[in-house]
Amino acid sequence: xxxxxxxxxxxxxxxxxxxxxxxxxxxxxxxxxxxxxxxxxxxxxxxxxxxxxxxxxxxxxxxxxxxxxxxxxxxxxxxxxxxxxxxxxxxxxxxxxxxxxxxxxxxxxxxxxxxxxxxxxxxxxxxxxxxxxxxxxxxxxxxxxxxxxxxxxxxxxxxxxxxxxxxxxxxxxxxxxxxxxxxxxxxxxxxxxxxxxxxxxxxxxxxxxxx
Amino acid sequence: xxxxxxxxxxxxxxxxxxxxxxxxxxxxxxxxxxxxxxxxxxxxxxxxxxxxxxxxxxxxxxxxxxxxxxxxxxxxxx
Numbered sequence: 001x002x003x004x005x006x007x008x009x010x011x012x013x014x015x016x017x018x019x020x021x022x023x024x025x026x027x028x029x030x031x032x033x034x035x036x037x038x039x040x041x042x043x044x045x046x047x048x049x050x051x052x053x054x055x056x057x058x059x060x061x062x063x064x065x066x067x068x069x070x071x072x073x074x075x076x077x078x079x080x081x082x083x084x085x086x087x088x089x090x091x092x093x094x095x096x097x098x099x100x101x102x103x104x105x106x107x108x109x110x111x112x113x114x115x116x117x118x119x120x121x122x123x124x125x126x127x128x129x130x131x132x133x134x135x136x137x138x139x140x141x142x143x144x145x146x147x148x149x150x151x152x153x154x155x156x157x158x159x160x161x162x163x164x165x166x167x168x169x170x171x172x173x174x175x176x177x178x179x180x181x182x183x184x185x186x187x188x189x190x191x192x193x194x195x196x197x198x199x200x201x202x203x204x205x206x207x208x209x210x211x
Numbered sequence: 212x213x214x215x216x217x218x219x220x221x222x223x224x225x226x227x228x229x230x231x232x233x234x235x236x237x238x239x240x241x242x243x244x245x246x247x248x249x250x251x252x253x254x255x256x257x258x259x260x261x262x263x264x265x266x267x268x269x270x271x272x273x274x275x276x277x278x279x280x281x282x283x284x285x286x287x288x289x
Contacts, residue, residue: 027286034281039269042277046267056273060281067285118218121246124253129260141266160258161266166222181222188221192250192257199256 015079023070030070034063037080040162041087047157048091050146058094062087077171081164085172088154095150116186120196128199144194152187159184212240217247221254 015036021029041062046055065086066073073082129137145153158169159180170180217240223229224237241248 027282030285031282034278038274038278038281042269042274043267052267055267056277059277060284063281064284064288068288118246118250121249123249124256128256129264137264138266141261141264145261145266156261161261163262166226184222185218188254188257189218189250191261192254195257195260196253199253 013078016075019070019073019075019079022067030067033079037083038063040080041083044084044087044157044162045091047145047161048088048150048154049094050142054091054094058087058090061090065090078168081168081172084158084162084164085174088158088172092150092154116189118189118193120193120200122196122200124196124199125201128195131199140195140198144191147194148187148190152183152190155180155183156187156191160188212236214240214244214247217241217244218250221251224251225255225258 015033018029018033022033038059042055042059045058045062046052049055049058062083066083073079125131132140145156148156154173155169155175158164158172159166164172166177166180166184169175169184170177173180175183217237220229220233220237224234229237241251
């Protein structure tokens with residue numbers, strides 16, 4: 001009885017019905033899914049590749065692949081997580097093509113302990129983003145994230161920009177939960193270090209007196 | 212709690228996934244370790260700045276163009 005009850009009361013994600021309709025050939029249903037996620041997929045692709053033209057191509061390819069493979073989507077994960085996974089794979093493939101001499105995968109970047117220990121302990125200003133104009137702030141944020149290894153950038157984007165859970169991120173990237181957590185910590189700490197030079201109290205206001 | 216242990220709990224702490232006992236340990240550590248206090252504050256700000264600011268623009272004309280291209284590509288597939 002409890003099983004039946006839980007089935008009845010369990011909240012069904014609205015995408016489930018859209019996917020079911022799209023599988024039956026309802027183009028309008030698929031178009032609604034595209035509309036819902038095109039911004040997110042573009043953002044993910046742009047964060048990973050750091051290139052707008054690549055991100056445009058990847059967004060098209062990811063939705064096209066999703067459309068073609070819709071039959072294979074079993075609904076074991078959220079549709080959006082499945083879609084993000086396709087987009088991440090496309091993005092990493094694009095990076096690999098660009099850097100022919102270097103491999104790019106989610107497994108790289110973890111060989112060293114680089115960036116896993118904080119070094120800059122200067123306090124930040126209370127509202128550091130207000131120190132800069134919108135376009136200058138954008139430049140700072142883009143520059144900082146661009147400096148991260150692709151694997152870290154990807155985890156940070158899914159967890160902290162797109163707000164996916166650790167489990168969803170692990171699923172989208174084909175990584176274990178501990179692997180996501182370790183990459184996320186290092187991505188956050190490295191970004192923090194990079195941003196610190198812009199957002200910290202300036203020397204004149206530092207708490208330490210220099211004599 | 213050491214600084215390394217503190218760092219390893221940061222993610223769960225931000226997600227509100229630490230129990231009362233661990234929460235008290237984290238708070239006690241931050242109170243006595245000014246370095247970790249700074250790391251906690253600035254990491255929290257790092258996350259919120261990226262979450263609240265659109266780092267890459269996605270203007271409406273680009274969205275429309277991309278949307279049309281996606282639907283055109285898919286319409287040829289089946």
